[in-house]
Amino acid sequence: MKKIIVAVALTLSCAVAAMAADTITLPAKNGNVTFNHKKHQEALKDCKACHEKAPGKIEGFGKDAAHKLCKGCHETKKAGPTKCGECHKK
Template sequence: MKSSRVISVVVAICFSLVMAGVAAAADKGPETITFKCEKKGDVAFSHVKHQESATCGDCHHSESPDGKQVPYAEGQKIEKCGTCHTAEMAAPALNSSKKALHKNCKGCHKAAVKEGKTAPTKCAGCHPKKAAK
């Protein structure tokens, strides 16, 4: 009787751990994110592919009340870049989602190439040519 209780507790703990892992894996965001770009063509960003080589904090962060960048914390709500990166932002180099994305993506891609990895560093690598109208 006592051993069956122990087994039941062990099974319940294992089940809970598995379900916690499933829940965490399920909350990794969308597989693909489309960044709109009227001029050069939309970017189909493979969120899944980037998760294989980057941490959430490599791209995501938040902002303190005084406007300073705060590192990503596990479980924090992820906002669209344009929520904060607007014309009202004090830093001109980051005052649009386009500027923030380019700064982050280009920096990471250039670093990857220096490490001998493959990553696009030219516009057409991420932006497909726009179809003629």
């Protein structure tokens, strides 16, 4: 029974990842941010790098979380945009 539950959970998590939008647009006062979810998913391979609890909408995600999580990751990995205009497009 436990194996069946694990198999179902694994199948559901893969299905959620497969259904995730390829590109997400986040509205912002100084220009919307277009986030390529598929590209990040393929590069990171670990949903928990961004999604602490489980795949899906990140609870409490906003300006402060984006700057800490996204910009912080880009700075650490020395890859991706780190300046305002590189993400925010009017």
